[in-house]
Structures are given as C-alpha cells and as structure tokens.
Amino acid sequence: MIIAQISDTHIALDTPDADRRLRDLALTIADINALDPVPDAIVHTGDIVHNGRPEEYALAAAALANSRLPVYVVAGNKDNRANLRAAFWSDGYLSGDHDFIDYAIDDHPVRLVVLDTVSAGSNKGDFCPERISRLIDLIDAETKKPIAVFTHHPPFEVMVGPERLHFETPQKMARLRRVLQHSGRVVAVFSGHVHRAAAGHVGTIRATVVPCTATTRRYGEYPAEMQTRPVYQVHRFDPAWGFATETRIVEEVPPAPPLCATQSVVTI
Numbered sequence: 001m002i003i004a005q006i007s008d009t010h011i012a013l014d015t016p017d018a019d020r021r022l023r024d025l026a027l028t029i030a031d032i033n034a035l036d037p038v039p040d041a042i043v044h045t046g047d048i049v050h051n052g053r054p055e056e057y058a059l060a061a062a063a064l065a066n067s068r069l070p071v072y073v074v075a076g077n078k079d080n081r082a083n084l085r086a087a088f089w090s091d092g093y094l095s096g097d098h099d100f101i102d103y104a105i106d107d108h109p110v111r112l113v114v115l116d117t118v119s120a121g122s123n124k125g126d127f128c129p130e131r132i133s134r135l136i137d138l139i140d141a142e143t144k145k146p147i148a149v150f151t152h153h154p155p156f157e158v159m160v161g162p163e164r165l166h167f168e169t170p171q172k173m174a175r176l177r178r179v180l181q182h183s184g185r186v187v188a189v190f191s192g193h194v195h196r197a198a199a200g201h202v203g204t205i206r207a208t209v210v211p212c213t214a215t216t217r218r219y220g221e222y223p224a225e226m227q228t229r230p231v232y233q234v235h236r237f238d239p240a241w242g243f244a245t246e247t248r249i250v251e252e253v254p255p256a257p258p259l260c261a262t263q264s265v266v267t268i
C-alpha cells in the first residue's frame with residue numbers, strides 16, 4: 001500500500017505567483033503518475049485553494065484530474081466546504097449527510113480516515129464534540145484493518161517554526177489525541193498546514209507534516225537549486241513495519257511515463 005501525500009497547493013487566481021502554484025501542482029501530479037510502482041492513492045491534506053472560490057476549485061480539480069490514481073481531499077482553513085464539496089462531488093467518496101468533510105476509504109489494506117479540523121472562527125484547528133462522535137464512528141466502522149488518519153492541522157506539538165500548537169486550545173488537541181488512540185488501530189497521522197516538514201507522535205502513533213506543495217508558500221531552508229522544485233511525500237505501508245516515508249523532490253521537466261526503469265528517489 002503506497003500513498004502519495006500533497007498539501008497546501010493554495011491555488012489562486014489573483015496573486016502574482018498564481019501560475020507558479022498551478023505549475024507546482026501540475027508537476028507534482030506528473031511526478032506521481034510516473035512513479036514505479038504507482039501509488040494506490042493521492043491524499044491532498046488541505047488548503048487546496050487560497051480563497052475558497054469556485055473558480056479556484058475548478059483549476060485545482062482539473063489539475064488533480066490528470067492523476068492516474070484516485071485523489072482524496074481534506075479541507076484546510078483556506079478551503080470553503082461547500083465549494084470544495086461541489087468541485088469534488090462527482091468523484092463519489094464525499095458524503096453529503098453533513099457539513100463536515102470527513103469520511104473513510106475502505107478500498108485498501110489500510111483504511112484511510114479523513115478528519116475535518118477546520119474552525120469557523122480561526123485558522124487553527126478545531127475538534128468539537130460533534131466531530132468526536134463522528135470520528136469515533138468512522139474509526140469503529142471496521143475493526144480489522146490498520147488506519148491512517150489525514151488531517152489538515154497536525155494534532156501534535158510541532159517543534160519547528162514559530163507556532164507549536166496548531167489547534168485553538170491544548171484541550172482540543174488533547175481531546176483529538178485521546179480519540180485517535182482509543183481503538184489502538186490508528187498507525188499513522190498525516191497532516192499539512194505548517195508548510196514545512198515536521199514529525200512527532202500522537203501518543204504512540206507516528207505523525208508527520210508534509211511540506212507545502214506550492215513552492216512560493218513553503219517555509220524552511222532549501223538549497224538554491226531546490227527553490228522552484230515542489231516537494232511531496234510517499235508513504236509506504238508494510239504490515240510488519242508500518243509506514244515508511246520518503247520525501248520526493250520533483251523534477252521541473254515532467255518525467256516521461258515509466259518504461260521499465262525506476263526513477264531515482266531523493267530523501268531529505
């Protein structure tokens with residue numbers, strides 16, 4: 001089971017780097033398409049667009065539609081739930097029973113559980129009582145498979161960057177930490193939002209943040225030759241060892257589809 005994670009594409013129409021953001025997304029999808037073996041799915045962990053506008057989602061959805069594999073999306077604080085749902089509704093995996101963008105994908109050896117941590121009042125994460133019961137229901141709907149949880153806001157203390165807590169209160173993050181641990185079957189938590197790589201734990205669960213796909217919005221130190229090259233992560237699951245993560249640095253020229261040779265993989 002292989003999952004490619006991208007995040008924080010911030011597609012916009014009205015910024016000087018709008019074309020660059022679209023280019024970064026297109027190059028990233030082309031790189032994922034050329035992976036050998038091809039991943040089972042792409043998960044976009046939110047801030048798909050920058051202003052929540054339908055026109056931005058149309059551009060993002062068109063770029064993501066070039067993927068050879070299924071794409072699942074997570075809502076970020078810059079997203080608009082209604083416009084996000086409208087843009088990706090035809091893909092068939094989003095539920096319409098509630099405002100929240102949360103769901104489970106059961107098609108793979110690892111269940112993918114997507115959580116909505118968007119707050120109505122801030123750009124930080126929220127985890128209200130209603131979402132507690134929804135997450136418990138999603139986790140408990142199946143009791144055999146391991147689970148990977150995807151959130152926009154990381155539910156652990158991020159030790160890089162100016163902010164360590166990305167939820168509105170430590171209590172909300174602690175509440176989420178308890179729910180994520182209750183079944184013992186959540187093996188990894190994958191997040192975005194911070195725009196730089198980070199790793200930590202949610203209790204005993206491995207948790208990571210993927211860097212921002214948009215190269216103009218990325219934080220952290222990158223060598224000069226990487227400034228315009230998008231970065232994303234590939235998470236490979238082994239039943240004995242759990243998830244291992246590789247960070248891939250995208251070539252600026254879209255790679256040709258694989259013949260028989262494998263591409264070089266760069267880990268940072």
Ligand SMILES: [Fe+2]
Pocket residue numbers: 008010046047076078193194195
């Ligand atoms: Fe973001």
